Amino acid sequence: MAAERRDMSKVSTPCTGVCRIDQTSGLCIGCRRTMDEIVLWGSMSEKDRRAIMARLGERRVP
Helix, strand or coil: CHHHHHHHHCCCCCCCCCCCECCCCCEECCCCCEHHHHHHHHHCCHHHHHHHHHHHCCCCCC
């Protein structure tokens, strides 16, 4: 049961399946992450993932 709670607290990917990088902003038009963030996502700490997730709402793709 503790393992289930731990898994539920993990940050899931913000990927929407619309994977295309906007050349002007350098952000994915689907999830608004940078290419570096996308590539490194799987190896990031939960703390780093949460920090990125917190910033995604502020990002704009033209």
